[in-house]
Amino acid sequence: MKRDIVKIDSERCTGCGECVKACSEGAIKMVGGKAVLTDEACCDGLGACLPACPAGAISIEERDVGTVPAHTAPEGMVPMTSCPGSGPRRIVRDGGQPEGSLSHWPVQLRLVPENAPYLKGCDLLVAADCSAFACGDFHRKFIEGHVTVIGCPKLDPRESWEKLSRIVAANDIRSITAVRMDVPCCSGIANAALSAARLCGKDIEVKIYTVRPDGKVME
Incomplete structure (x- = not known):
């Protein structure tokens, strides 16, 4: 699978170890006086x-980091190139369904069409995809009144977050609410929201909330 990854030039490395301190994931170590x-x-x-x-x-x-075996379609069948459930649509509740505030589908940033009609002039919620599991009142606190897109700054490719900037620029977004988890790698959610607001050239209000694993929300 191709994705962004760090590359260290051992000839230029002076062995100061500052990158080891900066890496919150513990992926860099000092080996033989050099960062690796x-x-x-x-x-x-x-x-x-x-x-x-x-x-x-x-x-x-960007390079291959491990491989994921490809699934082949049975003989005589055409491999499916997209998920049939990812077509954009609004959710209309008839009162007999379980309570919820989600107004549209899909919500994964990688699947949301940049021209989905529900994006026009909306208040956009950009949330870490695990934040709703930590915050028990997530629908009422954040989803209600917003169009929601979710993603993971650690696992999603950079192209997904570049797509967020295009969505904001093309759809006259009124405001952006970013919800991240209280872990270092999740700062990418806030950075992506701020970058999208800045690059669109419009005065868009951005609010950033942090959810702790115990469910507490900090603004």
Whole structure:
């Protein structure tokens, strides 16, 4: 699977160890007086270590990191290229359904069409996809009154977050509420929301909330 990952130039590395301190995932270790990416699976590719390196020995590259076996379709069948359940649609509640505030589908940022009609002029919620599991009152606190997109800054490719900027620029978004988890790698949610608001060239209010694993919400 191709994704962003850290690359360390051993010749330029001075062995100061600052990148090891900056890596919240513990993916970089000192080996023989040089910084080495010892655990590719743990590297989130967000580059928190880049500004920590005084020698400029660290960069980000896109390359294959492990492989995922491809599933082949049975003989005589055409492989499905997209999920039939990912078509954009609004949710209309008739009163007989379980209580909830979600107004549309899909919600995964990678699946949301950039021109989905429900995005026009909306108040956008950009949430870490695990935050709703930690916050028991997530629907009332955040989803209600918002169009929701979710993602993971650690696992989703960079293209997904570039897509967020295009969504904000093309749909006259009124405001952005970003909900992240209280873990270092989740800062990418807040950064993506702020970047999208800045790049669109409009005055968009951005609110950022942090959810702790125990469910407490901090603004």
